[in-house]
Amino acid sequence: MLRLVLSLLVIAVIVLVIVRPGLFLRALRGKPRPALEEDPREILKRRYAAGEIDEDEYFRRMSGLSQDW
Template identity: 65%
Template sequence: MGRIVLIFFIMAVIAAVVIGVALLGRGSRAGKPTLEEPREILKRRYAAGEIDEDEYLRRMSGLSQDW
């Protein structure tokens, strides 16, 4: 009888850990915005027509400089 209780206890602990890890992983992705690289943002803005070629090139060269 004691072994059966121990087996069920171990299974419950394993299930709780698996469910906890799954919930933590899902929660951390849901609340945080994705961080885009500055160069990718510039490419997207240039492709969408939000900035012109001169602005695109000026900002890309600024990103390339070591400060």
């Protein structure tokens, strides 16, 4: 019985390593999965840093995000 359980465990680990190496490595490292939704402030910071928006637009949008509606 113990051999069967160990065999199944080894097979499961092999399948995880082959099929989903990213998921397996993240689990070993303890890193959380990336969030599906990004924080709007982080998006604005990235866009400003990339030069997609100017400083005035950045501050206008940031102030809009910080207001309680």
